[in-house]
Amino acid sequence: MKQSNGGFDHSYNAQTAVDAERQIIVAAELTECAADSGQLPAMVEAMKRTLDRLPKTVLADAGYRSEAALKALADKPCEVIVALGREGRGQARIDAEKYPHTARMAQTLKSAEGQSAYRRRKAIVEAPNGWIKSVLGFRQFSLRGIEKVRAEWKLVCLALNLRRMAAWA
Secondary structure, eight states: OBOTTSOBOOOOEEEEEEOTTTOOEEEEEEESOSOSTTTHHHHHHHHHHHHSSOOSEEEEOGGGOOHHHHHHHTTSSSEEEEOOGGGGGTSSOOOTTTOHHHHHHHHHHHSHHHHHHHHTHHHHHHHHHHHHHHTSOOOSOSSOSHHHHHHHHHHHHHHHHHHHHHHHO
16 A cells, blocks of 8 residues: 555555354455455455355445445345445435435435444444454554465454354353
């Protein structure tokens, strides 16, 4: 990723998908792309590989929003709710002809059911991300190279899952 001084840092963008009931990470992926907007379809597929089925509901913050991602997930048999940022709060008009999937998402987020479902997102996914940093003390990768860093990220997520499972016993 580009630095302010014109150089580049080896930086990664880690993604997690978390089970709402147990707060276990069910999918963990990592890319070199700074933007989350193209990652949602890949995360849904990663969840499908782990669970052998699609989740009933997928909740994502505004960083995952893109017309292409919403279009790719439109035919999936799961409810996808993605925050729209300022547009979702009525600050700007969404052109339904140019962005039909985004306009449909705006309607979903206006409904009481959509708002209620989305409100849960923060409590579901932010806790495991915080535990990774605070409880496990993981703040930077030790390895170099995308494949090694992906493996390290998945090991960190596995360690958190094992810790959570041990707490249930």
